[in-house]
Amino acid sequence: MARSDSPVEPFLERIVSATHRRLAGRRALLSAVTLGLVLLAALVSLSATIREDLGGLLPDDRSEAGRNFALFSGTPLARRVLVSLTAAPGAADGALAAAADLLEAKLVPPLFAPPPPAGGPTELAALLPRALPAMAGPEDLARLGAFSSHVVRERLSAAYALLLSPEGLGAKAFLRADPLGIAGPILARSSPIGLTPGAGSSERRLRGPDGRSLLLMLDSPVPMTDFGQARAMEQLLQATAAALPAGIAMKTVSGHQYTLANSQTIRKDLTTILTLSSLAIFAIYVWFLRTRLAIFVFLVPMTVLVLATAGVSLMPGGVFAITLGFGGVLLGMADEYAMHVFFAVRQPGVDRAGAVGAAARPVVMGALATAAAFGVMAFSSLPGQRQLAIFCLIGIGASLLLSLIVLPHLVTPRGMTLPPLPRAPSLPARVVLPVWVALVVLGAAGATQVRFDDSMNSLNHVTPRLQIAEEEIRERWGDLRSRAIIFARGATFEQALERNEAVYRRLAGTLAPSELLSLAPVFPGAQTREARRRDWLAFWNGPDGARLLETLRVEGAALGFSAGAFAPFVEATSRPGPAPDPGTLRAAGFGGIVDALLLPGEGGVTLLTLAPDDGRAAAALAGPGALPGIAVVSPGSFGVSISDALHREFLRYLVVASLVILGVVALTFRGAREQLLALVPVFTGMLFMFGAMGAFGMKINLFNIIATVLIIGLCVDYGIFMVSHAAAEADPATSRAVLVSGLTTIAGFGVLALAKHPALQSLGLTVLLGFGAAVPAALFVIPALTRRSGR
Amino acid sequence: MSRARWAGVCLLLAMAAPLRAASPQDEVLARLAQGGAGIETAQGRVRQEKRLEIFQDTVVSWGRFAYRRPDRLRWELTDPVVTGFAITGGSGRRWHGLTGKTEPFTLESDPMMRVIAGQILASVRADFTPLQKEYRISVASETPVILHLEPRVANPFVERVIVTFSKGAGHVESVAVREKGGDQTTFSFSDVEVNRPLPDGTF
Numbered sequence: 006m007a008r009s010d011s012p013v014e015p016f017l018e019r020i021v022s023a024t025h026r027r028l029a030g031r032r033a034l035l036s037a038v039t040l041g042l043v044l045l046a047a048l049v050s051l052s053a054t055i056r057e058d059l060g061g062l063l064p065d066d067r068s069e070a071g072r073n074f075a076l077f078s079g080t081p082l083a084r085r086v087l088v089s090l091t092a093a094p095g096a097a098d099g100a101l102a103a104a105a106d107l108l109e110a111k112l113v114p115p116l117f118a119p120p121p122p123a124g125g126p127t128e129l130a131a132l133l134p135r136a137l138p139a140m141a142g143p144e145d146l147a148r149l150g151a152f153s154s155h156v157v158r159e160r161l162s163a164a165y166a167l168l169l170s171p172e173g174l175g176a177k178a179f180l181r182a183d184p185l186g187i188a189g190p191i192l193a194r195s196s197p198i199g200l201t202p203g204a205g206s207s208e209r210r211l212r213g214p215d216g217r218s219l220l221l222m223l224d225s226p227v228p229m230t231d232f233g234q235a236r237a238m239e240q241l242l243q244a245t246a247a248a249l250p251a252g253i254a255m256k257t258v259s260g261h262q263y264t265l266a267n268s269q270t271i272r273k274d275l276t277t278i279l280t281l282s283s284l285a286i287f288a289i290y291v292w293f294l295r296t297r298l299a300i301f302v303f304l305v306p307m308t309v310l311v312l313a314t315a316g317v318s319l320m321p322g323g324v325f326a327i328t329l330g331f332g333g334v335l336l337g338m339a340d341e342y343a344m345h346v347f348f349a350v351r352q353p354g355v356d357r358a359g360a361v362g363a364a365a366r367p368v369v370m371g372a373l374a375t376a377a378a379f380g381v382m383a384f385s386s387l388p389g390q391r392q393l394a395i396f397c398l399i400g401i402g403a404s405l406l407l408s409l410i411v412l413p414h415l416v417t418p419r420g421m422t423l424p425p426l427p428r429a430p431s432l433p434a435r436v437v438l439p440v441w442v443a444l445v446v447l448g449a450a451g452a453t454q455v456r457f458d459d460s461m462n463s464l465n466h467v468t469p470r471l472q473i474a475e476e477e478i479r480e481r482w483g484d485l486r487s488r489a490i491i492f493a494r495g496a497t498f499e500q501a502l503e504r505n506e507a508v509y510r511r512l513a514g515t516l517a518p519s520e521l522l523s524l525a526p527v528f529p530g531a532q533t534r535e536a537r538r539r540d541w542l543a544f545w546n547g548p549d550g551a552r553l554l555e556t557l558r559v560e561g562a563a564l565g566f567s568a569g570a571f572a573p574f575v576e577a578t579s580r581p582g583p584a585p586d587p588g589t590l591r592a593a594g595f596g597g598i599v600d601a602l603l604l605p606g607e608g609g610v611t612l613l614t615l616a617p618d619d620g621r622a623a624a625a626l627a628g629p630g631a632l633p634g635i636a637v638v639s640p641g642s643f644g645v646s647i648s649d650a651l652h653r654e655f656l657r658y659l660v661v662a663s664l665v666i667l668g669v670v671a672l673t674f675r676g677a678r679e680q681l682l683a684l685v686p687v688f689t690g691m692l693f694m695f696g697a698m699g700a701f702g703m704k705i706n707l708f709n710i711i712a713t714v715l716i717i718g719l720c721v722d723y724g725i726f727m728v729s730h731a732a733a734e735a736d737p738a739t740s741r742a743v744l745v746s747g748l749t750t751i752a753g754f755g756v757l758a759l760a761k762h763p764a765l766q767s768l769g770l771t772v773l774l775g776f777g778a779a780v781p782a783a784l785f786v787i788p789a790l791t792r793r794s795g796r
Numbered sequence: 797m798s799r800a801r802w803a804g805v806c807l808l809l810a811m812a813a814p815l816r817a818a819s820p821q822d823e824v825l826a827r828l829a830q831g832g833a834g835i836e837t838a839q840g841r842v843r844q845e846k847r848l849e850i851f852q853d854t855v856v857s858w859g860r861f862a863y864r865r866p867d868r869l870r871w872e873l874t875d876p877v878v879t880g881f882a883i884t885g886g887s888g889r890r891w892h893g894l895t896g897k898t899e900p901f902t903l904e905s906d907p908m909m910r911v912i913a914g915q916i917l918a919s920v921r922a923d924f925t926p927l928q929k930e931y932r933i934s935v936a937s938e939t940p941v942i943l944h945l946e947p948r949v950a951n952p953f954v955e956r957v958i959v960t961f962s963k964g965a966g967h968v969e970s971v972a973v974r975e976k977g978g979d980q981t982t983f984s985f986s987d988v989e990v991n992r993p994l995p996d997g998t999f
């Protein structure tokens with residue numbers, strides 16, 4: 006067996022051998038203490054608060070991606086549920102409205118937001134005398150100044166006819182407040198969809214021109230990423246859908262449904278994967294270990310799972326379900342220490358304490374390298390990855406202790422005659438090395454083609470039902486869910502108004518007013534409001550205004566209108582009311598839009614502007630003279646910022662993990678040749694994985710980063726094990742340990758390739774590629790290179 | 797009161813409920829509905845009288861209406877302005893003489909038209925039971941039948957609707973819509989013909 010001159014070797018070997026001797030004959034005690042610890046850990050685990058939201062996979066740092074996610078998640082738009090109703094040809098008249106009424110009656114707090122307060126023409130009429138002076142700009146006043154008596158007569162005639170028509174009942178108050186129709190053009194340019202007065206719930210409804218379809222827009226206080234409540238929302242939606250009138254079909258789309266679809270698929274996948282991988286691993290154990298005592302090796306990862314779960318349960322903030330799922334898979338593969346010790350102590354005729362001591366050095370150094378690689382994830386911007394890192398660190402520590410201290414006593418009963426181990430597989434260097442070199446060259450070529458995923462599709466499992474609903478709603482109602490959101494934040498409400506107005510002015514230079522949804526035209530900053538009020542009074546006190554008022558009086562009287570017919574309007578021309586506030590806008594039936602665009606919060610107020618998500622808004626705001634307190638969040642560019650964040654995170658992992666394992670390898674082996682040899686599996690695995698990904702057009706996503714960490718962390722162990730026993734061909738224990746633990750890892754992760762969730766599938770495929778190359782490299786290339794250099 | 801006594805009172809009330817006699821009001825409404833059930837078509841002249849604060853004087857308009865069971869209605873004014881609408885089921889068209897435009901609409905998308913059409917349909921059918929969800933209906937007089945309809949939920953427009961039937965209660969003679977603030981619109985129906993054929997294309 007080849008030995009290095011590492012300074013840690015004698016110390017470790019002595020300590021571990023001495024511990025083994027001291028505990029010899031105390032198998033029952035060891036078993037009892039271990040069992041007690043596991044039971045205690047199980048009790049602690051049961052008390053854990055499991056978080057089923059996906060917050061663990063969203064950045065919580067100050068990066069652009071993190072900020073964007075936080076901002077977007079805080080908007081009501083992110084929590085909006087779109088319900089599309091379609092009436093079949095034979096459906097009864099009114100069935101569509103009855104269905105919408107039923108949905109509004111059933112989809113109520115706490116899972117859904119209450120409808121905005123009802124408003125109507127009367128409330129809107131009450132708003133106009135306050136709103137017109139604050140909304141009418143110079144262009145509106147100039148237009149009014151050009152009104153001839155003919156135009157006034159025309160408008161009043163139309164008002165007269167309207168009052169006599171059936172609709173006159175509702176229009177009367179509105180006509181008294183705005184007989185000349187000033188508000189129409191102002192409201193029209195204020196918003197394309199939102200600022201039309203609605204009678205309560207009708208503001209949440211869009212109707213198809215054919216009268217056979219209706220879109221209901223419901224808000225919810227439930228965060229988009231909350232899996233548990235998203236499930237309750239879906240159950241309520243399904244139950245309500247079942248009670249709809251005959252002939253009415255319902256389709257729904259929301260961020261919650263994406264959360265639910267992903268979480269449910271991941272859960273199902275993990276259940277299948279854990280079962281199948283456990284069976285596959287157990288079968289490998291039975292085949293290669295060929296003793297009933299192998300059950301103890303199998304139990305090591307299982308025990309470690311319980312201990313690691315208990316460890317993270319003690320952390321504040323709860324345990325992410327995703328941590329348990331992935332951690333389970335990751336630690337299930339970390340059986341190599343147990344395997345190494347098992348094969349070391351079961352060699353016929355060896356001193357078992359000495360064998361455990363000899364195995365300690367590569368096992369401890371390997372664990373150190375793996376822990377270091379996983380430890381890098383502790384600095385991730387994703388809370389779920391940080392928790393996963395801690396979970397794995399606890400697991401690796403526990404696995405190391407169990408493998409070196411407890412396991413050797415359980416798998417080597419006193420007086421038992423151990424059968425000889427079969428020889429490890431071996432291939433001649435003249436075959437191995439050319440194949441390896443060819444793979445390395447091809448891998449390097451392919452690796453240059455690999456790209457980062459900027460579409461988030463790899464993280465998203467979209468069910469066929471959701472896809473159909475999304476397409477139908479987009480086709481019928483337009484792309485309601487993809488809009489750039491501009492956040493204008495102020496320490497006070499007034500400051501937010503000023504910044505929001507500045508945003509609107511800047512955007513109005515690039516985008517048409519009808520493309521923008523903003524409160525700014527109706528609700529500008531104090532300075533503009535005051536200026537408009539001054540202009541308004543100056544106009545009506547001036548010659549044009551006075552003439553217009555006189556024409557209104559004369560033409561009105563000629564048509565039969567009473568002297569006080571337009572009193573609210575005339576009053577507003579001389580004594581305009583205060584500019585409308587959010588309360589009056591809500592009362593006038595604009596509650597839905599006000600609440601969607603105004604976000605009160607601690608320490609300030611944020612106003613939103615919605616614009617088409619085509620990059621024009623971001624470009625207009627990014628120019629010289631950047632506005633303070635402004636942030637642009639574009640769902641379309643989420644992918645870009647995520648890709649940037651992934652890129653940075655990935656490079657950080659790669660650099661730091663590489664440096665750390667280089668350090669551990671340097672600490673383990675002093676010779677440069679041995680150090681390089683120990684890195685062969687990692688190098689080969691990574692290069693082959695990226696090469697194949699590049700060649701097959703697979704992109705790097707969040708889950709591939711975990712795969713990279715796994716390959717770096719586990720494959721370096723194989724290198725350390727094999728180089729520690731340079732004459733591995735003559736040392737079947739080491740090569741057997743590497744082969745079996747490599748096979749269990751490949752089997753475990755290979756099952757992931759069967760997953761339905763694209764992210765898990767991608768993780769499985771990449772790990773399969775990496776380990777598929779790293780394990781043969783450890784088993785064949787290291788011995789071949791050793792033989793060649795030793796020749 | 798003890799729990800047992802409460803239970804006893806509740807039991808008595810529950811037993812008494814089915815035995816409650818139909819009120820005179822229910823009887824009148826049922827009689828009207830029964831009479832309305834025989835109406836297959838109806839047509840006639842309409843006189844609309846608007847006494848509104850916004851006008852100097854009372855404004856009188858004239859027009860016509862036509863109805864065919866179950867849900868077809870044409871309502872139009874022809875003098876002094878031309879305006880009206882025609883519906884079949886939940887959708888229809890409306891026109892304004894001043895603009896010369898005709899536009900389609902649905903009752904679902906126009907709450908105001910839904911209310912107006914609902915009231916007119918109830919009037920021409922002489923059946924007010926469908927309106928009981930939205931209005932408290934009381935019988936102010938039995939001969940001739942006069943109904944008072946008050947919105948169950950505060951309504952920004954309508955304070956009270958007064959429906960007066962012809963002496964034989966065969967059809968509605970007038971409907972007065974009284975608004976908050978004192979404005980009132982009264983529709984009077986004359987030359988009403990019931991179950992006479994209507995020309996095609998009326999609706």
